[in-house]
Amino acid sequence: MQVEYFQVSNTGESRQRSRVYRCEGIVIRRRDFGEADRLVTVLTDDHGKVRALAKGSRRTKSRLGGHLEPYARVRLMLARGRNLDIITSAQVLEPMTHLRREERSILYASHWSEIADQLMAESEQNRFGYGVLVRALTSLELGRDPVITSRICEWEFLAASGFQPELFQCTGCGRQIEPGGNGMHIEAGGVVCPQCHALDPLSRAISNDALRVLRAIGRGDGGLLYDRQLNDDLLKEIEQLLIGYLRSVIERDLQAWQILSSLEDGTTWGTPGH
Ligand SMILES: [Zn+2]
Structure with a gap:
């Protein structure tokens, strides 16, 4: 059973899925990064403190931008990266x-x-x-x-x-x-x-x-x-x-x-x- 599990989960698609995780959190720090990105530190319910990149979030039309205000309580989806995790979606729960x-x-x-x-x-x-x-x-x-x-x-x-x-x-x-x-x-x-x-x-x-x-x-x-x-x-x-x-x-x-x-x-x- 164990062997089967590993065989199944070892497909490219499953590896992709396991890289993604969801959590709730509060933005405790935010700074500009590169041309249009932000480096965001979030205190989360299930993953402690998370430092993650919000790509393109400083662009006016960014889907992430307005959802990552300091001290807002947010729901996030993240993808694990080699050095930094990437915020793939954000939704405001409590704007504060x-x-x-x-x-x-x-x-x-x-x-x-x-x-x-x-x-x-x-x-x-x-x-x-x-x-x-x-x-x-x-x-x-x-x-x-x-x-x-x-x-x-x-x-x-x-x-x-x-x-x-x-x-x-x-x-x-x-x-x-x-x-x-x-x-x-x-x-x-x-x-x-x-x-x-x-x-x-x-x-x-x-x-x-x-x-x-x-x-x-x-x-x-x-x-x-x-x-x-x-x-x-x-x-x-x-x-x-x-x-x-x-x-x-x-x-x-x-x-x-x-x-x-x-x-x-x-x-x-x-x-x-x-
Ligand atoms: Zn004493």
Whole structure:
């Protein structure tokens, strides 16, 4: 049976078919390529991050052109190529037109796309990671607070790539974390108890409220935060912890966040020791 299968599938026609695959995805990056083509990076539901060529998509009459806008949710058909896959057809499922009208929304979408691009693996299915981006962009499209959405999205991308910070046991000595006097040690991968915090200059203090908010996001209750009145200091603390953590994992600056952050409050923040 097995032999027959290989004999049948080894015809030229079948080989051709197996080169083609379909998926749903979100365009996270796009740049011009050659005379009329575009190189498009898509975060997909079944194939992780995919870099593919959209041939002729910059021509005004292109069938692909209008269907590959940044942050749009699309259905794609692709053909595997030797170096790059080729997008053979694209259909818009969710245009996300509202979020593309405002600079602040575009910057948030661009920030999340940058994190996705850095943390999601190529051609490796990660449905959770795909869902993180879909939920974040949909929240933005619906006009929900992008600051809260961004913190949820940042945490969930860390979780989707296996880098979520430890929040319950001290990463220094293993002791269970109790409220009060704790630290967040980015390089060690999570919280430290008051004793370990006092001994390590790289540990930053973390407030009980920030720890509670991160734990809520970690157990999937981030959606509850939209209805809470979180004060600016607490939001800033959580942002600094998550951005510091992401920068340490990605090992580079987050470009969209730097612009966003300077627009939001006129300051940028550095990771300790960097
Ligand atoms: Zn400890």
